[in-house]
Amino acid sequence: DTAVSQTPKYLVTQMGNDKSIKCEQNLGHDTMYWYKQDSKKFLKIMFSYNNKELIINETVPNRFSPKSPDKAHLNLHINSLELGDSAVYFCASSRLKRTSGDYNEQFFGPGTRLTVL
Amino acid sequence: ELKVEQNPLFLSMQEGKNYTIYCNYSTTSDRLYWYRQDPGKSLESLFVLLSNGAVKQEGRLMASLDTKARLSTLHITAAVHDLSATYFCAVVGETSGSRLTFGEGTQLTVNP
Numbered sequence: 001d002t003a004v005s006q007t008p009k010y011l012v013t014q015m016g017n018d019k020s021i022k023c024e025q026n027l028g029h030d031t032m033y034w035y036k037q038d039s040k041k042f043l044k045i046m047f048s049y050n051n052k053e054l055i056i057n058e059t060v061p062n063r064f065s066p067k068s069p070d071k072a073h074l075n076l077h078i079n080s081l082e083l084g085d086s087a088v089y090f091c092a093s094s095r096l097k098r099t100s101g102d103y104n105e106q107f108f109g110p111g112t113r114l115t116v117l
Numbered sequence: 118e119l120k121v122e123q124n125p126l127f128l129s130m131q132e133g134k135n136y137t138i139y140c141n142y143s144t145t146s147d148r149l150y151w152y153r154q155d156p157g158k159s160l161e162s163l164f165v166l167l168s169n170g171a172v173k174q175e176g177r178l179m180a181s182l183d184t185k186a187r188l189s190t191l192h193i194t195a196a197v198h199d200l201s202a203t204y205f206c207a208v209v210g211e212t213s214g215s216r217l218t219f220g221e222g223t224q225l226t227v228n229p
Contacts, residue, residue: 031215041154041203043219056216090159096215104209105150106217108160 003027004109006091012115013081020077021112023091031055031096032074033106034066037088049074050096078114086116119144119210123220131228133195138223140189140206149189150217151180152205160205164191196227 004025013019025032033056034046048056049068063079074091091109120143130136140149148167152160164173166182166189173180177200179192189206203224207217 033215033217041222041224043160043205043207043222045216045218048215050215055214094215104148104215105162105165106215107162108152110159 004093004107006109006112010113014117017081018079023074025093029093029095030071031094033092034076035090081116083116088113119218121208121218121220123223127224129226130196136193138191140220142187142208145211147209147211150207151191154203198227201227
């Protein structure tokens with residue numbers, strides 16, 4: 001009963017390829033996120049969806065395209081991969097509005113380590 | 118733009134010692150979180166701090182929040198090797214919606 005799951009866990013690919021990472025949550029949350037963690041462990045938000053609607057879209061190359069088929073899933077497609085895309089990508093989920101006993105904590109998936117050769 | 122700074126970024130300490138990690142942020146915040154990350158693993162939520170003066174404790178870790186100083190601390194008491202990890206603070210600004218801005222992380226190593 002994994003809360004936030006991602007596939008694949010590892011992804012090794014050549015420059016120029018197109019790849020996708022999938023994320024699913026079973027927490028009943030309405031908001032999902034993609035974060036990038038670089039080699040220095042710095043974490044930065046990329047995108048967020050609330051009920052399938054894009055609500056956060058940071059300055060990310062348009063080679064990155066998120067897609068949310070429903071509120072339990074958020075996928076990340078990356079076109080024309082570059083060396084600088086190598087990083088760990090984390091998916092997370094939360095509730096958008098605070099309710100009693102819920103502190104809008106974001107729960108993170110296990111991460112996908114992307115290596116571009 | 119909200120900025121979050123942690124210090125120190127690297128901390129090597131001996132078992133049994135006490136130490137404090139600091140987290141400063143630049144604008145008014147709605148809430149602050151502390152996360153732990155073990156090497157090669159995901160982020161685990163440790164504490165959520167919502168109001169000025171909030172203090173939370175779990176085992177050897179205690180977190181506090183001073184919203185007037187825009188400062189949170191994570192205090193480690195009598196460190197043990199199992200506490201070795203990277204600790205992140207993350208802040209949601211009052212006008213940021215659900216956007217989390219992370220500090221750089223503090224890599225803690227506890228030596229026997």
